[in-house]
Amino acid sequence: MSDVRFTRSIDKAHLARLKAAREEADAAYNAALSALDAALPAVPEMPHPAAPADEAQVTTLNERYAVLSAAPVVGGLKGLLLKPVLAVVAPYLARQEAFNAALVDHVNRNVAAERSVRESQAALIETLRIELERLATFHSALIVYLQQLTPYVDTKDYEFDGLAMRRLEDVGEAVDTLHHRTVGPGGAISGVGDELNKRLERLAVHERRFEARVAALDAAHTQLAQSLGVVTRATQTLKREVERLVEREPRSGHRAPEPVAATGPLDVESAGPSAASDNSFARGGIESFKYVGFEDQFRGSTTVIRERLKDYLPVFAGQQDVLDIGCGRGEFLELLRQQGIRSRGLDINHEMVEECRQRGLDALEGDALGHLRGLPDDSLGGIFAAQVVEHLQPDYLVALLQRAHDVLRPGGVLALETVNVACWFAFFQSYVRDITHVRPLHPETLAYFVRASGFPHVDVQFRSPYPEAHKLQHVPGSDAMHYALNANVDTLNSLLFTHLDYAVIARKP
Template sequence: MADIDLERLERERQDADRKYNDALTAFDASLIRSTATAPPSVAAGAPLPDAPRGWRGRWLQPVRRWLMPWLEAQHRFNTQVAAAFETIAAREHDRVAALERFQSALIVFLQQITAFVETKDRQMSATSVKRLDEHQDALDTLPDLRSQVAVLQRAAHMLTRRMSELGAPQPAGALAMSSGGTAAVVGAATSADDYKYVAFEDQFRGSVDDVRAKLGAYLPLFDGASNVLDVGCGRGEFLMLLRAAGVSARGIDINGEMIAAARERGLDAEVADALAYLQSQGDESVGGIFAAQVIEHLEPSYLMRLLETAFHKLRPGSPIVIETINPACWLAFFSSYLRDPTHVRPIHPETLEYLTRASGFARVSIRYSAPVADDTRMKHVDLPADILASSDPTARALVEAARVVNVNAGILNNLAFSYHDYAVIGYRS
């Protein structure tokens, strides 16, 4: 959904309010106001005057007899006109009064409808905010739901596979000797919680495609190799890269669900302990060893035995690549490392480099990867050129303060926000 421009909507609302108030003011100014009605002419309804007395009356009598019919007719006409005028004036007065009442009622209505609309607007806004909060609450639960769905899917997949295994006949030679000399069932049920860790990887380490893209940087180190062993192969991301490059490889992992996921992709993978598996291989028979995000799960004594055994099992010139979380980066330690409850001990890059070299490997180096995003790192202060060039004491003090801030930011970036991961790379001498 497109972002809502709240500032634009507010400007439009204010403009609409202004136009509404202007229109209401203009409407009020145009209202019809009643005016006083002119009184009817007094002469219009007055009776005709009497004839004068004396000789004037006698002299005017012939004239009056000739004019009286005309004067009386005019008098009657004037009286009717005056009556009609009064009737019309009364009706007009009533009409104007009714119109004034209507206009007053209309003004009251417009004022009330404004308050009504504002009330409705506030109600709708409150309802919208409430619904948005409810939707946000629902969205906030999505990560939890996704995690639960992923775990349930893995659990269902594991149960389906286990039921298929229980229904199948046991192959011959199902018993083998473990490294300790005790009998162990090959392919026996692994931890009932294995599927949870697969879902954990899906959520926090990333998808298969994400991890495969990240591990692709190590692929050139195995050019021309064969019989490569991926220790802790997980879902098979690096095995897929090796297969695509034409490099023969196999993987081992102690998590049965991880191995099941790798086998579903047609990869050569099996449940096995890393040290026990290497000890079962012939000396100088392995063409390369890769272990990503494994050693942080190991005790130091186990790690040292694993490195020594790997040295003897690798062919001369073959590479060993060990990737792990970089605890020298505080962000990586306090996020990626502490997030995983199966982590046993962090390994400093220089410590792993030393142990690898002490185990006999040559050309040992450290390669850092997954740099912390720039928007997470501390920012440097960039001053304008005119301040940098200024000799003003205040400007020089500001330049020195910025220099100190930038130096400290660089130190903190190197300590806290450098690289999430690193790998120690060595070669069998």
């Protein structure tokens, strides 16, 4: 054997540098957590309920409104002298007393109504305060939990690799020493080699365990990030509710009483539920932030969606007054604005509309068919709806397509994108996952109803192809069995793994 001495590549100084680098990364991570903790918003000061109405004279008014019936009876000569006078002024006093009675009744009713409004307002403010304090507590607990991840995620990385290499080099050095000191080097080195292999196997097991722990921590970190996103959107929703409450408060600090009918007591339930109190998951309301978070997690980030929707820009080239139905977070509206195309978004989800407006986009909250019915014929240059039609009932969809044809100008474009349910993977992975989907639409079905609504030329374009590398692969071979097997593979791929989405594009003649 050649007389080659063992040379170390990892010395103590190198290990010290690796440890210092790890500690520096730990410090940077902790600094980022501290900055995140400092950036958490404080619980806003809640507005005080309106000052109570002045009820100081209400009792006096109720006791003294009767000016005629409460007048004392006077007898004798004075009574005889007053009798003709009373005969003249009695009708006027009776009218005054009737007026006083009506006024006192009106004051009593308004005092009761104001008292009820103030109590409801105080209860609402207290509820919002409690919810905001709960969110602040959750934020603090989340930061503490993230800080607990530091010793698990950012240790054993550089230092682990260095220690492993150091251990291997220690073993190698021992083998080299035995090679030069042992009389029978062949047998000695063979035994040391077996021991070395055992140690290497143990190191490999430890490394796999470490990688599994890191993967589990990465998954936990992803789940925490998703939870933090949901909490952030909940905070934004509550903040907007508080701002609306503050805006409804008159600047003087006093609330004007609501008009109340003078024929009976105030009936709180007679007005019926508010039109804005829709409990639908995808609509507006205090729970609508959850659907926004659902879109973020499963449909993709705004950057990903924006890149995918760029393919539709040539379809609307040269058009103006484009309506984006179901505009969501406004990705396509931003693309149209960059191209100088005048556009407006429409969505039934209040949180989606607020997010668009915060980015300076023109967006309205409302129903698609109701909005189109409010527009004059031939008033739009284009209508775009991505991932919307699968949320609609059949009768509603047919009426929407017909009205879309009417409001488009000649040459105007209609583009509808939806899940390609003819692709089994898209159906079971994308369509079924969204609980707001109403009915799957086959490409031929949607194309037929668009054509039947007055669009003679309809183009179906398949988009978002399934990655080739993830499809079923051919088996190498040239005999009849391999040919039949690969033909079946192609058939399965055409059913299971084709295009995830499709678009129906039509132009009004």
